[in-house]
Amino acid sequence: MTELDLMRMTMIVGITLAAFIYQRTRLLSGGLMTGGYLGILITAGSWGDVLGWAVASVVCYLIVKTLTYLVALPKAWLLMIAIVSSALIHAGAVLISGGKGGQDPVFLGSVEVVIAGGMYLTPGLTAYDLARQGWIRTVGVVALIAGITAGVTFGISAIGNIAAPTLPLTNPVSLVYTDVSFPIVMLICIATAEAMRLSFGWGSGGIIGSVFFIELLSWESFFVIIGLTAVTVIVTNVLKRYFIMTPRQWFQFTMILGAMVAWIGLSVGTYFGIEAAAVPGAYALEPLLAVGLISSDVARYGTWKTVAGKAIVLSTVFFTNLMIIQNDPDSVRWIALIVAGIVIVYLIGFIYVRKGWLHARKVGEQFPLLPPVKV
Known part of the structure; x- marks a missing residue:
């Protein structure tokens, strides 16, 4: 070991x-x-x-x-x-x-x-x-x-x-992030992923996975991770036919299963000299957590909502990092525009929260103590 x-x-x-x-x-x-x-x-x-x-x-x-x-x-x-x-x-x-x-x-x-x-x-x-x-x-x-x-x-x-x-x-030396760009990218990534979840009910396949995919810079390795995710999703869907668990328990199970599938799959691929598996296999924890998180989001939100959310988060991470690395005067404006877009998405989600407040107030005014109970 x-x-x-x-x-x-x-x-x-x-x-x-x-x-x-x-x-x-x-x-x-x-x-x-x-x-x-x-x-x-x-x-x-x-x-x-x-x-x-x-x-x-x-x-x-x-x-x-x-x-x-x-x-x-x-x-x-x-x-x-x-x-x-x-x-x-x-x-x-x-x-x-x-x-x-x-x-x-x-x-x-x-x-x-x-x-x-x-x-x-x-x-x-x-x-x-x-x-x-x-x-x-x-x-x-x-x-x-x-x-x-x-x-x-x-x-x-x-x-x-x-x-x-x-x-x-x-x-491995990062070809993508710098000491300064990484913390900003992480913050933007987390804020974007949470905005997708709260406002649209879309998954993002995990925050760590989004940052990791940009780090890989390899379509072959990307599809290796997707393949391991597909195996995890298929196994989980089969087991759901025979076992009943709460959503939290399925999330925990999927995380464990995804980590094991990724560990075994990447180790086997690396052993046989498959370059597409050796690249992500050089990273200790990212592929294990990424596979589990993407699989759990697919199970919770559905494939297309997870793909849409992941695409938006990945694009935001890539563009933010690119602007910081370029260090151009216009970069600050573009990053500010990204932040403004994220705030707008949160405001959209907050509209639904406010509707809930108004509904609760209306019900409270109509039934000051408790709603009538039929005996």
Whole structure:
């Protein structure tokens, strides 16, 4: 087992533990990948990043709780606010530090996209669960998953005489992103994906997958990931005929299945010298998470809504990164136009929220206490 495989195993163990705990107790884990992500940080000795995750989670929690007292927003909007707040906090920290946030120094490609992506996303996911089920339950579950995951990783590395994952890994040099463009791209990507979900009910196949596809710069590798996704979707659809689970349980199962399919498929393809599989196979976590996220969105939103959402997010990511790299005076105007477009999409979604408010007010005025009950 290589260091790359050990990193993949750590994440899959974390996701599986989160799914198992939810199945047995219905307790949420602050985001499906949070425990595995923290397990990776612990095994790598990146305690500063663990502290950064905790601080960002608390700040996002305070933002969400404050809004719940001020505005009656649906749960989906509160989740969006938590995630976007998390991305904004980390992107701001990275840019203030000159693009050297998260694991320093920053190496793009391979694990770094996901590790940095973890710091952009997991504090918001954790904050949302903290607001929903409380501190003791959420922190307890996250700590349990992170501890067990780190213990398993240390045990396997000791048995196999392998060094535990270190951050950053020696990664392929990014041909797409820079230290400055990456945090801005992540923020725009997250905001766009959430806008598609809230306003139109479209999936995006996961935020990490969108950034990863642009990084690949290879149509052959792109179709390899799509092929692995198709296998995951087909297997999941077949199993749905025989098993009944909640939407959250199917999401968790699809994430685990997609990660395993991607790991096995890319390993086999790389072993036989298939270049289209070797390129994405050089990345530790992105392909595993991308396959699971795209598959779960296809199952939830449908193929065409996921394809449409993914196309918009990919186009936004590509164009934003291109404008930043070109560093042209007009680039700022184009990025401002992109941001304005995203805000407009959110406003479209907010119209439906306002309609819900008006309907609730009308019903409340008509039935001050409770609607009449037929006996």
